[in-house]
Amino acid sequence: MSLPGGARASRDSILSKIRASLGATPNDPARLAAAEKRLMAKPRAAAPQRVAASGTDLVARFTEELQRQLATVVATAGAGDIPAVIAGYLRANNQPLRLRHGNDPYISSLDFAGIPDFETLKGRAAPDDSTGLSAAFAGIAETGTMALTSGADNPVTLGFLPDTHIIVVPRSRIVATYEDAFALLRQERGPTPMPRTLNLISGPSRTADIGGRIVIGAHGPRRLLAIVTGDL
Amino acid sequence: MQPTAHDFKSNARAALGDKQLQDALSGLPGGLVAQRAAARARLPEFDGLRDYGRDLRNHTLEHLDVYLERYETAVKGAGGHVHWAANGDEACAAILRICQDAGARLVTKGKSMVSEEIGLNARLEGAGLEVVETDLGEYILQIRHETPSHIIAPAIHLTQGQVEADFRREHAHLPAGRRLVDPAELVDEARQILREKFIEADVGITGANFLIAETGSSIIVTNEGNGDLTQSLARVHIVITSIDKVVPTLDDASALLRLLARSATGQEITSYTTFSTGPRRDGDPDGPEAYHVVLLDNGRTELLGSEFREVLRCIRCGACMNHCPVYNAVGGHAYGWVYPGPIGAVLNPGFIGIKEAGNLPNASTFCGRCEAVCPMRIPLPKLMRHWREREFAGGDTPFTTRMALKSWAALARRPWAYHLLARLTSRAMRVASGRSGAFRWLPFATGWTGGRDFPAPQGRTFQELWAARQKQAASKRSAR
Structure with a gap:
């Protein structure tokens, strides 16, 4: 789209x-260099002690903090355990045994065949989907x-239309800080690391918009289940 | 929106007498104050982070042109468009053009204070578009034809009973006998109604808490998820934001995110923090097909070159208003324009002029709590004082106030006259007050005596007591 003349003028003005x-x-070289330096060096604020102190158990910290924010967190050994955990959670919350997920290879490898009447769908969420299942890039x-x-x-x-959102988090990808997660993004996704949407979900x-309660x-989702998996 | 900041005094009087408003205000900001304190206590690094955030924002403002150009390049690189708008009119025109080019009929909106600043909804509705606010608080205000009274809790001035009445009136197609007693029932009803809008919308408009020069991303920080449905389900995502929101890198945004939610609601982090970069990518099954950012100036470049530059560090957390005794007494609407509380007292005169907003920097006791809690360490009382100075220098201070200030200045420069007058006045008041030792009415102080008695000065003046004490100490020393 070309800029209309007026908009170009506003930009320059x-x-x-x-x-x-x-x-x-x-184009003052000193100012350009100062900005360039920060963009390249990417300085970080000191990491919070709660995750930076030596001997910190990051998985335990992750779990505790997420539970404080009213999510359910379950630790599993690996892919073999996950379908049963999901089915149990959906039953406990009176939800249909049905979910939708994308092409994520780990999630696609989960075998729900052992759970009677369990239905899995693929693709983007539809308005009447009850549960969405996603894999996290990092915790x-x-x-x-x-x-x-x-x-x-x-x-x-998948994370916003259904009433229930379930996220699988690889244990090995739980990092200390936001900055650590961004470093992973840059490392694994190259010079333009951002997807269309990066969601940080906590x-x-x-809402507290009615009477402050x-x-x-x-x-979005009325309930959030995080499954920490040990085989990734 | 049409400002009523010049009416602050009568607005405030009406607010103080408004029983329903006072019910809604009682205790609510107090909860936010306690939650912020608890979150700060859980993060020992908090105050150090405030210094870090202040320095980072100062650096960004000092290189604002450079970072904005870098940001623009990155947005374009991701397939998005950037529209620069000198004022509200240009911003509204740009957004309307995008909507019309997309053949839009229905527009959903996430919460955006900048959109309030530019009067966006009226402009789009005037062109025949249906605009639906999807943040629950903003939705309630839209059906009441009101504006936000708080920058992060827009409907904080309303009671649950008022919302129930609004829903019964507005959602008349639903059964009249339905239960709407619990807040959860009200939330559920709004959820059902807005869901259809999300799905049918052609264009989704959100604001931005931050823009990232490194990646060309815009960030929204929310709890409801409405901003995500707004931008993921519509064909076109428009971000309406302002030039002061840019930060250099993802790491810089991280530092500010640690401060924002804790300062605002006392949460460690909100449920959703969403980074949006360009339109959907090849092969993506969802997300918008087009991504536009409208960057508003509207007076910010002038603030940047003035003694008010520091206010541009603001990250819009609302802590200053939650902690403000004036805001807590009168609520946000009394301030008469988009931004209430201490931050509004500094921003609004910059956006709508000191002539219109002159009351706002004066509506402060200078208790200093706003500065004490500001995550960006903005010296709000100092900046309000600068506006008072400008108002005085520009001749916009009311005549009676000018006269009073001038007489006080004349006295204060002549200590002998000041002491004499203080002594005489306090004696005279003591005698005049009679046996009660208080006044039920005093000229020039009806604002005080209207609600309570004014105690008459008792005994000697401070200066006299001080002089006597010094003398006593000297004679003790010489007696030794």
Whole structure:
């Protein structure tokens, strides 16, 4: 899309007003270098002690923090255990034994055949889906947060349209801080690391907009189950 | 929106007498204050992070043009579009054009204070579009035809009973006898109604808490998930935001995210923090097909070059208003324009002029709690004082206030006259107050005596007591 003449003029006038306000000139090498330096060096704030202290059990911290935010967290040994955990959770919450997931290879390898009447669907979420199942790119211990990257493997709508969201988190990918998760993104996804949507999810949907009382299940999922898996 | 900041005094009087508003306000911000304190206590690094955040924001502002250009390049690289808007009119025009080009009829919106600043909904509705606010608080305000009274808890001025009445009126197609007693029942009803809108929407508009120069991403920080449904289900995602939101890197955003939720609601982090970068990629089964960012100036470049630059560090957490005794007494609407509380007292005069908003920097006791809790360490009382100085220098201070200030200044520069007058006045008041030792009414102080008695000065003035004490100490020393 080409910029209409007016918009181009606004762009240039805003940038020159900024420079005038800062007493700066366009393309001042020193200012460009200072910004470039920060963009390259990516300095970090000191990591919180709760995850930086030596001997910290990141999985335990991740679990505790996520539970504080009203999610359910279950640790499993691996793929063999996950279908039963999911079925048990859905039954306990009176949910249909049906879920939808994307092309994620680990999740696609889960075998629900042993659970009677269990139905799995694939693709982006539909409005009447009851449960979405996603795999996290990483877990972040400092606040019990899961990072999810959108795409065919894990469609973003799976985490917002269904009433129940289930996320599988590889134990080996639970890192200490947000910055550590971003470093993983850059390392594994190259020079343009961001997917269309990167979701940091730290609990079920909630609101306090009516009378200041917290209600779970505002627009997104009413419940969130995180399954930490040991075989990844 | 049409400002009523010039009416702050009568707005405040009405707010203080509004029983329903006072019910809604009682205790609510107090909860946020306690939650913030608890979150701060759980993170020993919190105050150090505030220094880090302040320095990082200062660095960004000092290189704002450079980072904005880098940001623009990154957005384009990801297949998105950036539209620069000098003022609200240009921003609304750009958004309307995108909607019309997309053949849109229904627009869903996540929460955005910048969209309030530019009067976006009225503009889109005027062009025949249906606009639906999807943040629960904003939805309630939309059906009441009201504006937010708090930047993160927009409907904090309403009681649950008011919301129930609104839903019964607005959702008349639902059974009249349905139960709406519990907040959860109200939330559920809104959930059902807004779901259809998310699914049918052509364009989804969100704000942005931060923009990232490194990656060209926009970030929203939410609890409800409405912003995610808004941007993932519509064909077009438009981000309406302002030039001060940019930060250099993902790591810089991380530092600020650690401060934002803790300062705002006392959460460690909100349920959802969402980074959006361009439109959906080849092979993606969902997400918007087009991604536009509208970058608003609207007076921010002037603030950048003024003594108010520091206010541009603001990350819109709302802690200043939660801790403000004036905000807690009168609520947000009394401030008469988009941003209430201490941050509004500094921002609004920059956006709508000190002539219109002159009351706001004066509506402060300078108790300093706002500065004490600000995650970006913005010296809000100092900046309010700068606006008072500008108002005085520009001749916008009311005549009576000018006269009072001038007489006080004349006295204060002549200590002998000040002491004499203080002594005479306090004696005269003591005599005039009679046996009660208090006044039921005083000229020039009806604001005080309207609600309570004014105690008359007793005994000697502070200066006299001080002089006597010094003298006593000197004679003790010489007696030794």
